[in-house]
Amino acid sequence: SQELEQSPQSLIVQEGKNLTINCTSSKTLYGLYWYKQKYGEGLIFLMMLQKGGEEKSHEKITAKLDEKKQQSSLHITASQPSHAGIYLCGAEGLNDYKLSFGAGTTVTVRA
Amino acid sequence: DGGITQSPKYLFRKEGQNVTLSCEQNLNHDAMYWYRQDPGQGLRLIYYSQIVNDFQKGDIAEGYSVSREKKESFPLTVTSAQKNPTAFYLCASSVGPSLEDTEAFFGQGTRLTVV
Numbered sequence: 001s002q003e004l005e006q007s008p009q010s011l012i013v014q015e016g017k018n019l020t021i022n023c024t025s026s027k028t029l030y031g032l033y034w035y036k037q038k039y040g041e042g043l044i045f046l047m048m049l050q051k052g053g054e055e056k057s058h059e060k061i062t063a064k065l066d067e068k069k070q071q072s073s074l075h076i077t078a079s080q081p082s083h084a085g086i087y088l089c090g091a092e093g094l095n096d097y098k099l100s101f102g103a104g105t106t107v108t109v110r111a
Numbered sequence: 112d113g114g115i116t117q118s119p120k121y122l123f124r125k126e127g128q129n130v131t132l133s134c135e136q137n138l139n140h141d142a143m144y145w146y147r148q149d150p151g152q153g154l155r156l157i158y159y160s161q162i163v164n165d166f167q168k169g170d171i172a173e174g175y176s177v178s179r180e181k182k183e184s185f186p187l188t189v190t191s192a193q194k195n196p197t198a199f200y201l202c203a204s205s206v207g208p209s210l211e212d213t214e215a216f217f218g219q220g221t222r223l224t225v226v
Binding site: 006033035040041042043044045048088090098099100101102104106 | 144146159167
């Protein structure tokens with residue numbers, strides 16, 4: 001199965017500061033997905049990356065996939081309280097269509 | 112509006128009982144998934160189905176069963192064989208079988224508590 005490791009497990013940032021979350025795979029990623037979850041709720045889709053070197057941005061969130069397609073990062077610029085939550089990376093394998101997820105990164109934004 | 116609906120939102124079960132969690136989607140998606148989430152942990156795949164009348168075990172299928180008789184529905188039964196069923200359960204669907212250019216859509220989850 002697709003093994004995904006996220007780091008850090010949790011982080012606390014001051015409002016207005018930047019933060020970065022990493023997602024590393026043991027295998028080449030076919031597709032890499034970033035989701036956000038508020039505690040006890042479903043997942044909200046943020047971005048999907050498929051090509052090596054691809055970078056996408058939406059508002060203050062930027063996600064990148066490295067050239068080897070084994071590592072992705074999610075960067076939030078000038079964090080706000082609305083950015084607080086759990087961020088999960090997900091991916092499907094090359095030879096199967098199982099969508100697997102990392103353990104998640106809990107983000108706390110302090111005013 | 113198209114979407115994916117899980118019910119109930121909260122469910123209590125006595126030890127030794129089977130319980131079924133509902134997941135319905137009207138997105139015309141072929142693929143559906145069930146995940147389990149424990150506090151402070153990510154999502155672990157229980158079962159997934161890429162097409163009607165077919166499903167595969169995920170990483171933690173023991174103690175669970177599913178059926179996929181209709182495209183719109185993918186119910187999950189938590190059996191008495193599941194030793195630690197208290198968790199948050201999430202259902203998802205995607206165009207599938209490969210996500211290609213679209214994301215998976217998630218329900219709002221069912222919180223199951225064994226009392």
